[in-house]
Every structure is written in structure tokens, then in C-alpha cells.
Amino acid sequence: xxxxxxxxxxxxxxxxxxxxxxxxxxxxxxxxxxxxxxxxxxxxxxxxxxxxxxxxxxxxxxxxxxxxxxxxxxxxxxxxxxxxxxxxxxxxxxxxxxxxxxxxxxxxxxxxxxxxxxxxxxxxxxxxxxxxxxxxxxxxxxxxxxxxxxxxxxxxxxxxxxxxxxxxxxxxxxxxxxxxxxxxxxxxxxxxxxxxxxxxxxxxxxxxxxxxxxxxxxxxxxxxxxxxxxxxxxxxxxxxxxxxxxxxxxxxxxxxxxxxxxxxxxxxxxxxxxxxxxxxxxxxxxxxxxxxxxxxxxxxxxxxxxxxxxxxxxxxxxxxxxxxxxxxxxxxxxxxxxxxxxxxxxxxxxxxxxxxxxxxxxxxxxxxxxxxxxxxxxxxxxxxxxxxxxxxxxxxxxxxxxxxxxxxxxxxxxxxxxxxxxxxxxxxxxxxxxxxxxxxxxxxxxxxxxxxxxxxxxxxxxxxxxxxxxxxxxxxxxxx
Ligand code: ATP
Ligand code: MG
Ligand code: MG
Ligand code: MG
Numbered sequence: 393x394x395x396x397x398x399x400x401x402x403x404x405x406x407x408x409x410x411x412x413x414x415x416x417x418x419x420x421x422x423x424x425x426x427x428x429x430x431x432x433x434x435x436x437x438x439x440x441x442x443x444x445x446x447x448x449x450x451x452x453x454x455x456x457x458x459x460x461x462x463x464x465x466x467x468x469x470x471x472x473x474x475x476x477x478x479x480x481x482x483x484x485x486x487x488x489x490x491x492x493x494x495x496x497x498x499x500x501x502x503x504x505x506x507x508x509x510x511x512x513x514x515x516x517x518x519x520x521x522x523x524x525x526x527x528x529x530x531x532x533x534x535x536x537x538x539x540x541x542x543x544x545x546x547x548x549x550x551x552x553x554x555x556x557x558x559x560x561x562x563x564x565x566x567x568x569x570x571x572x573x574x575x576x577x578x579x580x581x582x583x584x585x586x587x588x589x590x591x592x593x594x595x596x597x598x599x600x601x602x603x604x605x606x607x608x609x610x611x612x613x614x615x616x617x618x619x620x621x622x623x624x625x626x627x628x629x630x631x632x633x634x635x636x637x638x639x640x641x642x643x644x645x646x647x648x649x650x651x652x653x654x655x656x657x658x659x660x661x662x663x664x665x666x667x668x669x670x671x672x673x674x675x676x677x678x679x680x681x682x683x684x685x686x687x688x689x690x691x692x693x694x695x696x697x698x699x700x701x702x703x704x705x706x707x708x709x710x711x712x713x714x715x716x717x718x719x720x721x722x723x724x725x726x727x728x729x730x731x732x733x734x735x736x737x738x739x740x741x742x743x744x745x746x747x748x749x750x751x752x753x754x755x756x757x758x759x760x761x762x763x764x765x766x767x768x769x770x771x772x773x774x775x776x777x778x779x780x781x782x783x784x785x786x787x788x789x790x791x792x793x794x795x796x797x798x799x800x801x802x803x804x805x806x807x808x809x810x811x812x813x814x815x816x817x818x819x820x821x822x823x824x825x826x827x828x829x830x831x832x833x834x835x836x837x838x839x840x841x842x843x844x845x846x847x848x849x850x851x852x853x854x855x856x857x858x859x860x861x862x863x864x865x866x867x868x869x870x871x872x
Contacts, residue, residue, distance in 0.1 A: 395636045395650045398509075399455055399484070399741060402630075405504050406453035406486045409496075416742070419457040419480065420694040420701055428701045429459035429689075433485030434606075434627045440489050441566045441608065441625060450491035455632060456483045457688055457742070461704055468708075472678035472715075475644035476600050479708060480685035482632035490623030497605050497626045498539045501573060505603075509639055515576045517599070518544055521558055521569035522551035528618055530558070533569040536607065540571065559606045559627075566608040566621060573603040575638050602638065603630040646677050650737070654680045657733045662720040675719035682712035683730045684738075690752045691744040696759050709756065710763050714801050717767060725760035728753045763799075770800030774808060784813070788820020796828065 393401070403413050417436035421427050427435065433456040439445040459480050460467040470477035488497065505511045518540050523532040532551075540549050551557075552572070560567040576583070578598040608625040610618040636648040646655060655666050658676050666676050686709045689701070696706035709727065716722035731753045739746035777790050786809055794800045806816050 393509075393639050395632075395640075395648060396740065398636055398639055399482075399632060401508055402484045402504065402632075402635075403453060403455070405508055406451075406500075409451070409486075409500060411451040411453040411486055412449035414452055414454045416454060416456045416482075418692045419459050420689050420692040428462055428704065430456060431458050431460050431463070431465045432456070433458070433483040433629050434487070437487060437489070437627075438561075441561065441627075447489040450489050451487065452489075453484075453486040455741070456485060458483050459685055459689070461685070461708065468711075471681050472674040475646055475677070476631070476634055476637070478633060478645070478681050478684070480681070480688055484630040484632050484635070486626070486628050488626035490625060493624050493626060494536050494539055494607050497607070497628060498536065498571065499543070501603055501605055501628065502543050505573065509635070511575065511638060513544075514548075516544070517548050517550060517574045517576065519550050519552040519557055519572045519574070521571075522553055524554050524558070526554070527616070530554075530569075530618075533557075533571070533607075536569065536571050559604075559608075560612065564612050564614055566610070566625065567612050567618075568607045568609040568624075570604055570606040572601050572605070574599055574601050575634075577638060577643060598643065600634055600637075601631075602634045603628060646680060651680050653733050653737050654683065654730060657730055658720075661726050661729055662716065662722050664720045671719050675715040678715045679712045679720075679727065679730075682708050683727055683734060686712075686727075686756060687731055687734055687745060687752050688742070690755050691742070691748040695755055706759065709759055710799075710801075713760055713763050714767075714804060717764070718804060718807060723764065725757050725764065727760055728757035731756065766799050767804075770794060770798050770804075771808075773798065774800070774805060778809075778812065778814065781814075785815050785817050788817035788822070789824045791816055792821050792824035792828075796824075 407413055417430055419430050421430060421435070430436070433454065434441070436456070437447070437452070440447040457480065460477075461479050467477040468479060471479055486497075486500070505516065506513055520537045520540060521530070521533040524530045537549065557570050557572070558567065559570050576599045582598070606627040606629075608627060609621055611621050612618055633645040633648060633650050636650055637643070637645045640648050642648060645651060655676060658679055659665055664672055664676065666673060686696075686705055689705045690696075694701050694705055696702055696709055698706070712727060713722075716726060731749060735745040735749050739749075745752070773794055777786060777794070781787070786805075791802060791805050794805060795802045802821065809816050
């Protein structure tokens with residue numbers, strides 16, 4: 393099945409189950425100071441769950457453009473290295489707002505995967521919340537367990553702890569246990585080597601989580617205590633690209649038709665070849681991933697810039713340019729040339745890519761020009777540092793200055809030094825980095841939640857974002 397059809401099948405399935413199909417919310421969020429980008433399908437329904445707004449429909453389904461590069465969900469460093477975490481991805485989801493609960497959510501998820509998608513039942517594992525012995529003293533999710541037992545052999549049901557199987561919106565608000573569905577995509581030969589069950593939950597790269605069913609049945613009060621919600625909700629999220637991987641019988645999201653046209657175009661433009669050298673493979677995957685994140689955010693109206701969400705987008709684009717520069721030898725702008733094929737592959741589902749194509753191309757091309765210039769200047773400065781240096785080790789503070797003031801990426805510095813038989817004083821670099829972090833982070837806190845419910849009686853002042861190369865973080869508010 394082609395990815396286009398898989399997406400339609402999902403929406404069609406839930407439409408038949410009386411769900412209202414809605415459009416994806418923008419990926420870039422403009423009106424929520426606690427969240428820069430949509431990172432899950434449920435974000436746009438937050439007000440329903442908090443009880444602040446009455447939903448127009450009790451059942452909704454959609455595919456949502458998500459970006460996970462900051463805050464609680466930051467998958468940036470995974471991208472390219474593994475084959476199933478993206479920065480930008482589509483999350484298929486179905487919701488019940490005080491309507492159906494575990495029984496239907498579980499039965500329908502199973503029906504969709506096994507009957508509509510035809511996924512082999514033996515390859516599916518489900519997880520159930522095991523309960524907790526902490527202050528919450530939560531019981532095992534027996535209700536979900538019994539429902540699963542009716543459809544899945546017990547050997548394919550696993551228990552998970554609070555970290556994996558209990559979802560919370562933030563410090564306060566609706567929360568509840570969840571059941572995840574994982575698919576074992578290992579070959580028969582590999583399966584024979586190790587038994588499957590112990591491999592779920594990311595212990596094996598080919599036992600992949602595809603769907604998370606969250607059952608919101610509690611409310612966490614301001615004092616930290618849980619109370620039962622009068623109206624219970626369902627919130628599910630399934631990775632579209634991962635589902636395509638499973639359905640198309642391939643071992644990597646990048647081998648699905650969501651990505652192959654983009655990868656072929658990268659190979660042509662950069663005269664490289666995917667699948668031979670791991671460093672090149674990673675670079676190609678990073679570029680194929682990042683072009684989506686950047687294009688979708690420009691289509692949403694978020695241009696690369698020096699602050700906030702725009703800065704995150706600029707860093708993502710620069711990261712891709714750098715991978716090309718270092719591993720594919722691209723010394724000219726090339727990313728903008730991928731927009732065409734991206735808009736061909738995804739423009740039908742997301743027309744904004746087609747209507748904004750020219751703008752996206754122009755913006756990316758301009759960014760590429762200016763960053764390539766930075767790279768050129770940085771190389772000259774690094775040459776000067778190297779020739780003035782005594783000994784084999786380069787001063788970490790100098791490298792930090794190059795990174796901090798000129799935007800010259802540190803891993804590129806390290807790579808060039810390595811090629812010249814030199815080393816980097818990493819300690820010195822870390823110290824300089826830490827000093828800078830301390831300066832910008834003082835009196836502010838880091839967001840680790842999907843969002844935070846701001847206390848009304850606390851006066852707060854926005855202090856901006858702290859965005860670092862390896863760890864994009866959102867610094868929120870300082871109490872005043
Ligand atoms: P993982 O454990 O693989 O990081 P998760 O538990 O963080 O996933 P959820 O927050 O439960 O993910 O999101 C619901 C679904 O979205 C997941 O089951 C997965 O299929 C998909 N998903 C999550 N993160 C990504 C990502 N970075 N790229 C692609 N798909 C993702
Ligand atoms: Mg994750
Ligand atoms: Mg997970
Ligand atoms: Mg999950």
C-alpha cells in the first residue's frame with residue numbers, strides 16, 4: 393500500500409466509526425508561550441482536556457504535523473542515526489472527549505492494524521501500565537489488561553512502569569495510564585537468535601513502538617493529588633512513517649515511499665549513493681529528514697531567524713547543510729532543490745507545501761548562501777588559530793569563540809583538527825560552554841513538560857529561549 397493510501401485508510405476507518413476528520417493544526421505554535429512547536433496530535437485539543445472549552449465533536453481523528461526538537465520531546469540527536477525517529481513526522485490520532493473509552497479504543501486499534509492493514513498478529517506486542525508504589529499508589533491497569541487478553545495472547549502483553557505507561561500533561565491536569573503497541577519487524581533468522589518479548593521498549597531497534605493509546609482518567613490537582621475525572625477521554629497517537637515502514641515491509645522509515653523520492657533526489661544532486669557508507673547514509677537521512685522540518689515550518693509562516701522558533705528552524709537547516717558540506721562535499725546551495733520533490737510527494741495531503749513552494753525555495757536558498765559563507769570564513773579563522781597554535785592541542789576557548797561568535801559548528805572544528813593530526817582541548821571548550829550556559833540560564837527554569845499550567849497568582853516574566861547546538865532547550869519564565 394502506498395503511503396497516501398495508508399493515510400486515507402486511517403482517516404476513513406475512523407470516519408466510519410463516527411469521528412469528525414479535522415485538518416492538522418500548524419506545526420509552529422504562535423499562541424502558547426509554553427510550547428513552540430506541535431509535538432503531538434493532542435496539542436490542539438489541550439483546552440478540551442483541561443475543560444476550558446467544550447469540544448464541538450465528541451470523536452475526532454486526523455493526521456498532525458509534529459516537530460520534536462525541544463523541551464520534553466527532543467529527538468534531534470537520534471535523527472539519522474536510527475531509522476525511525478524524525479524531527480518532523482506525522483502523527484495519526486483518534487480522540488474521544490468524554491465519549492468512548494478503553495474498550496473501543498483498544499478494539500479499534502487492533503482492528504485497524506490487523507484487519508485494515510493486515511499486520512501479522514504474531515508480530516504485535518502491547519504494553520499495559522503495571523501500577524506504582526510511589527505517593528500516587530496507582531493500581532495496575534486491569535481494565536486494559538483484560539481487554540487486551542481477549543484479543544492478544546498473554547505472551548504478547550508486557551507491563552510497563554510509570555515512565556513508559558503513564559502519561560501526564562504537565563505538573564497539573566488530566567493524566568492516565570497508556571497502552572503502547574509495538575511491532576517486531578526483525579527477520580525470521582534474527583528472531584531465532586533472541587526471544588522477542590524482552591526486546592520491546594527500544595531494547596532492539598527493530599521492535600518499534602508504533603501506537604500509543606492514552607486513557608485519561610485522572611486529574612492531577614495543584615497539590616499533586618490525583619482525583620478521578622468525571623468524563624474520561626482517549627488520546628491516541630501513531631507514527632505515520634513507522635506504520636508505512638511496517639506496511640511496506642521495509643526495515644527503515646527511509647525505505648518507505650515517504651522518503652525514497654527525496655533520497656533519490658539527494659543522490660542525484662550531490663552525486664552520492666545511499667546504502668554504502670554509514671557516514672554518508674547518516675548524512676543523507678539527516679538531510680532527507682531536515683528538509684521536511686524546515687519546509688513545513690516555512691509553509692506555516694515560520695522563517696529562519698535569530699530568535700525563538702525561527703532560530704530552532706535555522707539551526708535545523710544549518711545542521712543539514714553541515715552534514716552535506718562535511719560528508720557529501722556540497723559546497724553550493726543544494727537543499728532548496730529538494731523542495732520540488734517534497735512538494736510532489738506530500739503536497740496532496742498538505743497543500744500548503746504546493747502553494748508556498750516558491751517562498752520555501754527562496755528562503756532556503758538564501759539561508760544556504762549565507763551559512764556557506766560563514767563556513768568559508770570559519771575555515772579561514774580556524775586556519776589562523778591552527779597556524780598560531782603551539783603544540784598538538786587547540787585551545788578549547790578559541791574553538792568556543794569560533795562556535796559562539798561565528799556560528800562555526802564545533803563538530804566541524806573537531807573533524808578538521810582530526811584530519812590535520814591535531815586534537816581539541818574539549819575540557820576548555822566545555823568550561824567555556826558551561827560559563828555561557830550559566831550566564832543565560834541564571835534565574836530561569838527549563839521546561840521538561842509538554843507544557844505547564846501557569847499559576848495565576850504568580851507574576852512571571854518571559855526570559856526567552858536558550859538554544860544550544862547539541863541540546864535545544866526552551867527556557868521559559870522567571871518568577872518576579
Ligand atoms: P519513542 O519511544 O519511539 O521515542 P514516544 O513514546 O516518544 O516514541 P509518543 O509520544 O508515544 O512517542 O508518540 C506517539 C507515536 O508517535 C509513537 O508511538 C511513534 O509511533 C510516533 N513517534 C514518536 N516520536 C517520533 C519521532 N521522533 N519520529 C517519528 N515518529 C515518532
Ligand atoms: Mg520519544
Ligand atoms: Mg516510547
Ligand atoms: Mg509512547
